[in-house]
Amino acid sequence: MNIAKLKRRKRLSILLLAFIAITVSGFLILSASRDSLIYFYSPTELLEIKNIDNKIIRIGGLVRKESLISINKSKIEFIVEDGKNHLSVQYTGILPDLFREGQGVICEGKLNKNKIFIADRILAKHDENYMPPEVADALKKTGNWQGKE
Amino acid sequence: MSNIFNFLANPSRFRIFAKSAYPYLLMIMIIFIIMGLWYGLFNSPPDYQQGETVRIMYVHVPAAWMALMVYSSMTIMSLFSLVWRHPLADTLSKSSAPIGAVFTLIALVTGSIWGKPTWGTWWVWDARLTSVFILFLIYMGHIALVRAFEDEFKGARAAAILTLFGAFNLPIIKFSVDWWNTLHQPASVIKLDGPSIHVDMMIPLILMAVGFLFFYFAFLLINVQTELNQRKLKKLFIKNLNLN
Incomplete structure (x- = not known):
């Protein structure tokens, strides 16, 4: 025992x-x-990284409101921001459904010499808030909206 | 409580318990899944961003929870098996692994189907998706390892050690979305400052989660019965060989 x-x-x-x-x-x-575990860098984190010229990287942040412009038929340009810093992104191709101004986005591509990010791929990031459309509208009306537009 | 454990610790008594309990568990599972599906598909609102795609969540999220839950219980069983040499712990662990693997696969596949319209991609190698994929591989490794030895006790021992090693993946899966930048969104339900999900979406989610939990209980008992029956058959077979 x-x-x-x-x-x-x-x-x-x-x-x-x-x-x-x-x-x-x-x-x-x-x-x-x-x-290597970080899937994307925010524009602020990107400033601290060296040797990124001509390397494929991913950046993420919010699409700044009223920053989306189309350069020609399929090419667009917009600004990705994280509250402190921002970065211009150019992209040619199809956008995901959830890509909107004010929404989270992840762009894969390269930073060029003029500090413009040339994206080959764009992914929309979804946040952790789930609610019906009526509730979202009501929150916006009463001014209790905490999220992004 | 410890009396109940001691009573059920005996394999043949557990077999009798499993045989009488599993039909009730199956019934509870069916009731909750039917209620959850009805609520989720017909009685809950679309999301303000995703629209109708949000309904995939009612399968995806409970499956992912169960993938973690089944592995957690396998970890506890492996500890019981390695330290206390409990006769039922190995059987329960062996019977749990295929169920956990199926839940993980469901979470991966439904997540992928949701990701295409929402994110714009089927798959990315971010920390959350990769760590869940690793969980699936560990489940498959467990299923193979436990059957890889001639001596089934050796197989159970090796599988228990694998399970304990693999348990380090659990906190990584849970907190991957907080520790690193990932494409996958952070937790909506289980988090410190309360859920950020509307109550009409929470109800079907909880109903489905309870249904999936009872799916695990019911099929665990069915698997354990099969396992114990097989063991009995093997003993009879050996006995017969010796007699002849």
Whole structure:
């Protein structure tokens, strides 16, 4: 009986040690590979990164209101902002349905010499708010709207 | 409470319990899923941004919750198996893995179908989607590993260790949307400052989640019965061989 208890305690302590070791190594691996785990950079984060000329990167933020203009039939330009900094984006192609001014967006492409982001791909980001259209309208009317337009 | 556990710890008693309990669990599951589907498809509003696409959520989100929930219970069972050598823990874990894998697959597929119209892509390798895909691979690894040994105790041991290792993926999945920039949106229901989802959408979501939970319970008991029956058959077979 006592031996069984000792054995059990030994197995438990081995597992605890393994748990600590794996937690620490997991934490180190995750913090070391932070750059590759981030799916996109905000315009502010982009300022801190060097050597991005001609590298494919992704940027994300909100499409600034009333910034969307069409340059020609299929080419558009708009501004992505994160509250502090902003960046002009040019894109040729089909836009996702949820792409709107004031909405979250992720652009994949390259930054050119004039600091304009040339996007090859655009993804719309959805936020965590779910509500019926009538509720959204009512909130906007009463001035209790917290989200984006 | 501990009396109930001790009582059910005996495999043959658990078998009798499973046999009598699973029809009720199946019934509860069917009632909740029918209510949830009816509410979700006909009685809940469209979303102000996504429109009707939002209804995919009533399958996607409960499936994703269950993918995590099944794995969490497998983690606890593996701990019981490794430290306390509990005879039922391995059986429960082995019977849970295929159910968890199916929930994960449902979450991945429905998420992909939702992503195409909403985000504009079927799939991206962001932290949330990748970590859930890894969860699916761990489930598949568990299913294979537990059956890879001639000696089924060795298989169970290896699978339990794999489960504990893989448990580190759970907090990564849950918090990936907060720790890193991801395409996937952050949590709407389980978060500190209360849910950011309208109550008419919350009701079908909860109904479906309860239905999926009972799906797990019912099919776990069915799988465990099969497992215990197979074990009994094997014993009989060996006995017969020895007699001849």
